Amino acid sequence: MHLEEMKKEIESLVIAKGFYNKPEDIPRKLLFAFIELGEASDAWKKGLPEEKIAEELIDVVFYVLDASRLACPNINMDEVFQRKLEKNLNRPFQYGEGHRNKQP
Numbered sequence: 001m002h003l004e005e006m007k008k009e010i011e012s013l014v015i016a017k018g019f020y021n022k023p024e025d026i027p028r029k030l031l032f033a034f035i036e037l038g039e040a041s042d043a044w045k046k047g048l049p050e051e052k053i054a055e056e057l058i059d060v061v062f063y064v065l066d067a068s069r070l071a072c073p074n075i076n077m078d079e080v081f082q083r084k085l086e087k088n089l090n091r092p093f094q095y096g097e098g099h100r101n102k103q104p
């Protein structure tokens with residue numbers, strides 16, 4: 001399933017379950033994504049099974065895609081992913097991690 005298909009499935013879920021579904025709910029959805037990141041981190045820290053960690057990470061994806069559905073409804077996220085992947089692939093080795101080479 002691609003990101004755009006996932007967005008449609010998430011929209012159906014949001015409507016079916018009566019979840020927040022207005023542009024003003026975007027900050028709330030992004031906050032929920034952060035909370036789910038914390039849950040994923042906590043699951044990893046506690047040594048919980050990979051399946052539990054994966055489920056929490058998928059919760060993050062749900063909220064991020066749900067937020068994108070409301071924040072940038074005219075943008076194809078599959079295309080953005082592809083462009084961003086190519087952009088990152090064209091960057092130098094360990095870009096953005098210059099601190100690795102610094103001496104104490």
Ligand SMILES: [Mg+2]
Pocket residue numbers: 036039055056059
């Ligand atoms: Mg969760």
